[in-house]
Amino acid sequence: TELMAYAAALPKAELHLHIEGSLEPELMFKLAQRNKIELPYKSVEEIRSAYQFSNLQDFLDIYYQGMSVLQTEEDFFDLTMAYLNRVRADNVRHVEIFFDPQGHTARGVPFGTAIGGILTAFSLAKIQFGMTTKLIMCFLRHLPEEDAFDTLKQAEPWLDQISGVGLDSSEVGHPPSKFERVFARAKELGLKLVAHAGEEGPPEYVYEALDQLTIDRLDHGNRSLEDQALIERLVREEMTLTVCPLSNLKLCVVDDLTSHPIKRMLDLGLRATINSDDPSYFGGYMNENFKGIIDALDLSKDDVRTLCENSFRGSFLSDGEKRAQL
Ligand code: ADE
Ligand code: ZN
Numbered sequence: 001t002e003l004m005a006y007a008a009a010l011p012k013a014e015l016h017l018h019i020e021g022s023l024e025p026e027l028m029f030k031l032a033q034r035n036k037i038e039l040p041y042k043s044v045e046e047i048r049s050a051y052q053f054s055n056l057q058d059f060l061d062i063y064y065q066g067m068s069v070l071q072t073e074e075d076f077f078d079l080t081m082a083y084l085n086r087v088r089a090d091n092v093r094h095v096e097i098f099f100d101p102q103g104h105t106a107r108g109v110p111f112g113t114a115i116g117g118i119l120t121a122f123s124l125a126k127i128q129f130g131m132t133t134k135l136i137m138c139f140l141r142h143l144p145e146e147d148a149f150d151t152l153k154q155a156e157p158w159l160d161q162i163s164g165v166g167l168d169s170s171e172v173g174h175p176p177s178k179f180e181r182v183f184a185r186a187k188e189l190g191l192k193l194v195a196h197a198g199e200e201g202p203p204e205y206v207y208e209a210l211d212q213l214t215i216d217r218l219d220h221g222n223r224s225l226e227d228q229a230l231i232e233r234l235v236r237e238e239m240t241l242t243v244c245p246l247s248n249l250k251l252c253v254v255d256d257l258t259s260h261p262i263k264r265m266l267d268l269g270l271r272a273t274i275n276s277d278d279p280s281y282f283g284g285y286m287n288e289n290f291k292g293i294i295d296a297l298d299l300s301k302d303d304v305r306t307l308c309e310n311s312f313r314g315s316f317l318s319d320g321e322k323r324a325q326l
Contacts, residue, residue: 001044001294001295003294003299003301004291004294004295004302006301006304007287007290007291007294007304007308008090008091008287008290009091009104010091010304010305010308011091011093011308011312011325012091012093012274012285012286012308012311012312013093013094013095013096013273013312013314013315013317013325014058014087014092014094014095014096014275014276014311015095015096015130015217015240015242015273015275015311015314016098016219016220016242016243016244016273016275016276016277017083017095017096017097017098017128017275017276017277017314018063018097018098018099018138018277018278019076019080019083019097019098019099019118020063020067020070020079020099020100020103020272020278020319021277021278021279021280021281021282022079022082022083022086022278022279022280023066023067023069023070023079024050024082024280025044025047025278026044026324027078027079027082027281028047028062028066028069029041029043029044029047031069031070031071031075031078031089032069034075035071035072035075036067037068037069037071039069040065050062051281053250053251053252053281054251055200055251055252056170056171056199056200056251057170059251059278059281060169060170062281063278063281064103065274067100067103067104069161070104070114070180070213071109071111072113072117072119073111073113073116073117073120075117076114076115076116076117076118076121077117077118077120077121077254078117079117079122080097080117080118080121080122081121081125082131082206083097083279084121084122084123084125084129084131084318086285087285087286088129088131090130090285090286090287091133091176091287092129092286092313093130093132093325094132094133094134094208094312094315094317094325095131095132095133095134095209096133096134096163096164096316097118097133097135097136097313098136098137098138098166098168099114099115099118099135099136099137099138099150100138100140100168100169101114101115101137101138101154101155102139102140102143102147102148102151102178103140105151105154106171110146111151111154111155111158112158115135115155115158115161115162115273118135119135119158119161122135129326132317132321134163134164134186134315134316134317135161135162135163136162136163136164136165136166136192136194137151137155137162137164137165137166138165138166138167138168138169139151139165139166139167139168139179140168140169141167141168141169141170141171141174141178141179141196142169142170143169145178145179145181145182148179148182149181149182149185152165152182152185152186152189157173159189159190159191162191163191163316164186164191164192164193164194164216164316165181165182165183165186165192165194166189166193166194166195166196167183167194167195167196167197167209168196168219171196171197171199171201171205172200172201173199173322175204175205175208175213176195176197176205176208176209176213176234177208177212179195179213180212180213183195183212183213183214187214189307191215192216192217192316193213193214193215194215194217194218194242195209195213195215195217195218195219196219196220197209197215197218197219197220197221198218198220198221198222198223198224198326199219199220199221199222199223199251199253200223200251200253201223202223202226202231203223203224203226203227205223205232206218206221206223206227206230207230210233210237210239216316217239217240217241217242217314218234218239218240218241218242219241219242220241220242220243220244220248220253221234221241221242221243222243222248222253222254222261224241224270225264225265229298231268231270234270235268235269235270238271239270239271240271240272240273240310240313240314241270241271241273242273242275242314243262243263243265243272243273243274243275244274244275244276244277244282244289245257245260245262245274245289245292245293246276246277246282246283246284246288246289246292247276247277247278247282248260248280249282249292250281250282250283251282256294256296257292257293257296257297258296258297258312260292260293260296260297262274262293262297262307263297263298263299263303263322266303266307269301271310271313271314272287272307272308272310273307273310273311273314274289274290274293274311275289276288276289290304290307310325312325312326313326
């Protein structure tokens with residue numbers, strides 16, 4: 001459609017992307033062979049057909065298993081380069097990427113191996129495509145806060161190349177308040193703060209992320225819509241929400257894209273953005289997420305432009321860098 005062509009051509013920033021969730025089955029297979037790792041799958045097709053989830057935990061089990069093929073700095077470089085090269089075609093000009101260091105250090109892969117490969121790809125993308133990048137280190141919320149403190153300690157040599165910390169993995173039963181102290185420490189270190197909240201968890205978790213973690217940006221936030229006072233607060237505080245339509249569909253946060261709340265969020269004045277979350281697992285990168293909502297919802301040209309502008313507004317670029325993109 002004409003609206004989709006318009007969306008595809010607009011410059012965008014991606015603010016909610018787990019780099020380990022961009023691992024395509026083809027690369028997973030190649031890295032398994034290169035590193036002589038046994039996968040429980042015999043072919044690329046078998047990997048793809050295993051990607052059937054009915055909730056977040058089903059997905060996470062497969063996601064953590066998939067990342068076991070990532071062993072060397074070159075693997076992390078190849079993974080990151082493949083993602084950056086792919087979204088360049090979607091007119092993504094700036095990315096703020098999440099990585100899960102504990103998903104690697106727990107397997108004996110050093111922190112420096114993972115971050116080293118990612119940062120080398122960032123440098124090359126700047127030189128080759130003029131793409132700007134930032135890195136956000138996520139703490140796994142199903143693990144103790146003490147482990148998050150250990151991870152923050154391991155990050156010390158790279159702090160000037162890490163923009164912020166986030167909170168991801170199994171949401172229900174692991175509220176933001178569990179990480180209040182480590183987020184306070186990250187803030188003292190000058191890091192930006194984001195957290196997944198209100199994906200499967202209740203509005204109460206969004207309040208905790210705001211009040212106890214003092215987040216700068218809210219990842220997902222869908223269930224905020226259940227609480228009128230919370231909606232009004234998010235609007236008033238101009239909080240950016242990193243919404244992930246195809247992820248919401250695949251993890252059954254919504255029944256189908258025609259019932260996706262993104263249009264309602266925009267109509268309420270929330271600063272929503274479009275993101276892919278884990279594109280290899282959820283069936284699409286940035287523009288496929290736009291296609292999903294454009295086909296399913298009655299979005300206007302203004303809505304589409306607002307979504308793209310919100311992505312730069314809500315980014316951690318400087319005001320000058322934002323002006324250059326808007
Ligand atoms: N890790 C990777 N993707 C995630 C998501 N959508 N929610 C929580 N943790 C994640
Ligand atoms: Zn996510």
